[in-house]
Amino acid sequence: MTIKKTSSFTDISTFSAPSPSGRVGVGIRLGILFLLLSQFSFAQKKDQIGTETVNVVKPYTPTISDAFKVKETPSLDEEGNTKKETVKYTIFSFPVASTFTPSKGKAEGVEKEKQEHLFKNYATFGVGNYGTFIGELFVNHDLNNTDYVGGMFRHHSSQGGIKKVELDDRFYDTSIDLMYGSNQDDLSWNVDLGYQNQIYNWYGLPAGFGSALSTQDRLILVNGIKPQQVYSTISLGGNVAFNESIFNKMSLKFSHFSDTFESSENRFYAKPTVQFDIMDSAVKTDIIVDYVGGSFKENYSNTNMEPVKYGYTNFGIAPSFVMQKEDWTLNIGAAVFYSLDNQNSNNKFLVYPKFNASYKVVGDLMIFYAGAEGNLEQNSYQDFVNENPFLSPTLNIGPTDKQYDIFAGLKGKLTNNVSYNIKGSYVNERNKALFKSNDYNETQTNQNYAFGNSFQVVYDDMRTLSFYGELKADFSKNVSFGINGTFNSYTNDFQAEAWNLPTVKINSNINFNITPKWFTGANVFYVGERKDQKLNTDVVYLVQPSPFILPSYFDVNANVGFKYSDRLTAFLRANNITNKAYEKWLNYPVQGFQVIIGANYKFDF
Numbered sequence: 113m114t115i116k117k118t119s120s121f122t123d124i125s126t127f128s129a130p131s132p133s134g135r136v137g138v139g140i141r142l143g144i145l146f147l148l149l150s151q152f153s154f155a156q157k158k159d160q161i162g163t164e165t166v167n168v169v170k171p172y173t174p175t176i177s178d179a180f181k182v183k184e185t186p187s188l189d190e191e192g193n194t195k196k197e198t199v200k201y202t203i204f205s206f207p208v209a210s211t212f213t214p215s216k217g218k219a220e221g222v223e224k225e226k227q228e229h230l231f232k233n234y235a236t237f238g239v240g241n242y243g244t245f246i247g248e249l250f251v252n253h254d255l256n257n258t259d260y261v262g263g264m265f266r267h268h269s270s271q272g273g274i275k276k277v278e279l280d281d282r283f284y285d286t287s288i289d290l291m292y293g294s295n296q297d298d299l300s301w302n303v304d305l306g307y308q309n310q311i312y313n314w315y316g317l318p319a320g321f322g323s324a325l326s327t328q329d330r331l332i333l334v335n336g337i338k339p340q341q342v343y344s345t346i347s348l349g350g351n352v353a354f355n356e357s358i359f360n361k362m363s364l365k366f367s368h369f370s371d372t373f374e375s376s377e378n379r380f381y382a383k384p385t386v387q388f389d390i391m392d393s394a395v396k397t398d399i400i401v402d403y404v405g406g407s408f409k410e411n412y413s414n415t416n417m418e419p420v421k422y423g424y425t426n427f428g429i430a431p432s433f434v435m436q437k438e439d440w441t442l443n444i445g446a447a448v449f450y451s452l453d454n455q456n457s458n459n460k461f462l463v464y465p466k467f468n469a470s471y472k473v474v475g476d477l478m479i480f481y482a483g484a485e486g487n488l489e490q491n492s493y494q495d496f497v498n499e500n501p502f503l504s505p506t507l508n509i510g511p512t513d514k515q516y517d518i519f520a521g522l523k524g525k526l527t528n529n530v531s532y533n534i535k536g537s538y539v540n541e542r543n544k545a546l547f548k549s550n551d552y553n554e555t556q557t558n559q560n561y562a563f564g565n566s567f568q569v570v571y572d573d574m575r576t577l578s579f580y581g582e583l584k585a586d587f588s589k590n591v592s593f594g595i596n597g598t599f600n601s602y603t604n605d606f607q608a609e610a611w612n613l614p615t616v617k618i619n620s621n622i623n624f625n626i627t628p629k630w631f632t633g634a635n636v637f638y639v640g641e642r643k644d645q646k647l648n649t650d651v652v653y654l655v656q657p658s659p660f661i662l663p664s665y666f667d668v669n670a671n672v673g674f675k676y677s678d679r680l681t682a683f684l685r686a687n688n689i690t691n692k693a694y695e696k697w698l699n700y701p702v703q704g705f706q707v708i709i710g711a712n713y714k715f716d717f
Contacts, residue, residue: 229678231714238683238710242703243271243282246710253717258296264289272315274703275693279315279339279565283501286310298357303350312501314339314565316699318552318646321563339560341505342372343497360387360396369406369494373505377406377493393433396445400428402490404509405454412506412550412568422509423454426488432466439472449488451511462488465516474524482520489514491545496569500547502697504566512571513542521580533582543571548611549660549698551647564646565699573605590625609643609659612697616640616664632672640664644698665694681712 236248245267252262265288272281286309293302322330349365362384369377382401387394405423432445445466452459468483489512496503521535552564582596597618602610617640623633643659668690673683685708693701 231679231716233716234712234714236710236712238685238708240685240706240708242273242706243269244706244708245269246708251717259292259294261293262291270703272313274315274701277315277701278317278334279337280313281315282311282313284309284311297355299352299354301350301352304348306345306347308343308345308347310343310345310497310501312341312343314341314502314561314563316502316565316697318564318699337560337563337565339565340372341501341561343501344370345494358386358388360385367494369492369497371505374409375406375493375505377404379404379492379494390433393435395431395433397429397431400426400430400449402426402428404490404492406493406509408505408507410506412504412562420506420508421455424490424509424511425452425454426450426490426511427452428488430466441470443468443483447487451488460513462513464488464514473522476525478522478524480520480522484516484518486516487514488512496545496547500567500697502565502567502700503547504550504561504568507569508571509569510543510571512544515540515542529587530583530585532584533580535580537576537578537580539576539578540574541576542573544574546570546572546607546611546613547697548607549644549646567697570607570611572607572610574610575603577601577603591623593620593622595620608645611644612642612662614640614642614664629675630673631675632670634668634670636666636668638664638666646698660698662695662698665692666690667692667694679714682710683712684709 232252234248234250236246238244238246247265247267249265250262252260254260267284267286269284269286270282272283274281287306288308289304289306291302291304294300317334322333325333345367347365347367349363349367351361351363353361363382365379365381367379369379380401380403384399385396386399387396389395403423403425407422408420411418411420426449428447428449430445430447432443435442435444443466447464447466449462449464450459451462464486465484466486468481468485470479470481472479491509491511493507493509496507517537517539519535519537521533523531523533523535525531546569547567548570550562550564550566550568552562577600579599580596582594584592584594586592595618597616600613600615602613602615604610616638618638619635620637621633621635623631625631641664642662644662645659667688669685669687670689671683671685673681675681685706687706687708688702688704691705693704695701
């Protein structure tokens, strides 16, 4: 066959041939190998590969030799495979001297703020224009490891001087409270004894009062009015709390309230609480006993000096329990009251809901809450005076049946430093108390509160739709801000208007710590329009009833303080900075721009 070479490498097939002898054969093989190597070397030098003819004498037949499997396991008798001997040894230790001394690490120092000392006692003193004087004194002393005794004295007074006010407008408010208590391992208790004296004046004569009279007669009439009213309160109360008992706590309070017109009222309130756990749920039960009873020397409209008496005793029980599951918290309960009218034998059995729930929509960032609650609210002469001190001592006193308050809202945090609360509610109340101006009473001119310069209490069945919003922000350790607002819509059944209730109330405050020594703050509040009514505003002429609209008003207050030391702080307060003599109540303008300067001193015995 003919093979054409296509590369510089030649495929060489070797084959064997018989030789005459071993030496000759070897020589022949060496000669052939020499010729082949010469030919290969010569071929490498050629630039081009030619063709040649190779005659194969015998074809190549490859064979595979047989494989033989080892049938025996070889015996290993080397020295390394012999059985190991057990070696026993001991370590002889001896100390080695070393001159190396490691350096001790030094902990990094942390700057700690100096903890402010908490004093147990303080005294505050301040004076201002309008003859204003304020004073407070609080003392507390530990008798031993468990018992303590304390006291509080408060005084706030002004000598009046409101522009265009013809009657005496001074006021005094002084109170003193004494307490004794004990904190033990199994229970804590305290007893309080207090006395308060308040002096106010009915200085709010109607606009144009006595205009039909001559100047001299009018002056005689006005100068003859002695508008002073004095309130006195004696109170005794106490609290008991048990640390490990089903009987959780109890509150008791008795108060006697009277005035200079021989009005008298007694109030007793007791509220024990029982609490225990059932299947990981806390069951709480409040037991309520609320009594109020009193009398007024006369009725505002009568002439026979007939006294007005009232008395109510409310017994209530309010069980509730709390359920928590994942992001839900439920407080389910109810309140049952039995109300006794001690004067008219008009007794009532009342049931109220006590339900509220909350759900964490987005952790603490957004919490949804809703509920329905009701209550029997015991009204009293003392509570009314604390809200409006210009009442006539001729009131009708009765409880308010707050049937339900349905509410829902969202609260949470916008950031770590900003929190919010949005709430909407609908309240249904029977016998809700409203303040309304008294008419001029020609048959009671001997009474200093009967010239249209006092207020009465009227009752109505009302529904109130309310929206509330609040925003609080702590911008830093030294700056805080807050604002809240309430918007109300009232529906009355008997009265023409929701007397003296505003539809809008907004309050805002901001506080700064300027330096470690200086601080300041401001408060602004807005009250919307209110409505009131009088039948007769003059001594002679009868005026047809029509609502009076009290204008809305802003009140701006500010304060600045200097911390001289841990004990002594000086302050300056400015109230009603806009100097507006707005009327909080009809015909009762307030003091204008007020400045009070004072100091606070803290101390220990």
